[in-house]
Amino acid sequence: MKRRHVRFLMLACVAALAVACSDGDDDSGGYIPPYITDMMEVSTDADGMLTQVKLDNGLIYDVSAQKRMSDAPDTTLRCRGAYTLDKGKFTLHGAAAVFADKPVPASVFTVVKNGVAYHGSEYLPRDPVKMVSMWQSGGYINLHLGVMTTGQGIHQYAFSKDDEGQYSLVHLRPFGDDESYTDQVYMSMPIPEDLDELTFSVYTYEGIYTRTFRVIEND
Numbered sequence: 001m002k003r004r005h006v007r008f009l010m011l012a013c014v015a016a017l018a019v020a021c022s023d024g025d026d027d028s029g030g031y032i033p034p035y036i037t038d039m040m041e042v043s044t045d046a047d048g049m050l051t052q053v054k055l056d057n058g059l060i061y062d063v064s065a066q067k068r069m070s071d072a073p074d075t076t077l078r079c080r081g082a083y084t085l086d087k088g089k090f091t092l093h094g095a096a097a098v099f100a101d102k103p104v105p106a107s108v109f110t111v112v113k114n115g116v117a118y119h120g121s122e123y124l125p126r127d128p129v130k131m132v133s134m135w136q137s138g139g140y141i142n143l144h145l146g147v148m149t150t151g152q153g154i155h156q157y158a159f160s161k162d163d164e165g166q167y168s169l170v171h172l173r174p175f176g177d178d179e180s181y182t183d184q185v186y187m188s189m190p191i192p193e194d195l196d197e198l199t200f201s202v203y204t205y206e207g208i209y210t211r212t213f214r215v216i217e218n219d
Contacts, residue, residue, distance in 0.1 A: 109170070129169075143169070
């Protein structure tokens with residue numbers, strides 16, 4: 001099975017994973033376990049059926065008997081999902097794929113302004129966002145952002161490697177999309193191998209938000 005990191009054009013956009021969420025008969029006797037919403041990896045088979053879920057704490061659950069269907073066959077996707085865990089029984093109630101592309105060296109990007117091509121971190125689009133939270137788990141740097149939008153067009157994202165151990169978010173707002181309401185956006189950058197420490201920066205309305213992480217081994 002291949003691990004797929006969703007890519008679109010030069011920059012990448014948030015992807016959606018459709019998961020059927022119909023539940024079976026309720027035999028809980030009136031007890032309803034609490035819903036948990038968290039980041040996870042979801043794997044599918046060649047027919048697009050979900051086979052397993054790996055939580056960021058390393059626990060893996062077989063969900064093949066739950067008959068969930070996805071539109072992404074034979075792959076592993078980074079998702080934000082909702083589940084219940086009752087006496088060891090894991091039930092997935094839904095999942096949506098999040099942008100989880102690998103970081104790209106800043107020099108690889110090409111930004112064209114007035115017919116001139118520019119390369120380098122200083123030329124990348126950095127349209128500001130609201131920083132809600134940033135954390136490390138499951139071998140990823142995870143972001144919860146508030147993106148101002150009116151829903152016109154598709155916001156484009158990428159993770160840039162600006163320097164050794166230094167990474168940042170690239171964000172391009174579509175033309176004509178005004179800042180009307182806040183869309184809650186989640187994404188995860190896979191942590192590159194052989195790093196003991198890294199910094200990650202996000203351009204916000206208050207300035208550049210930067211955090212330094214001591215890399216935790218993902219078993």
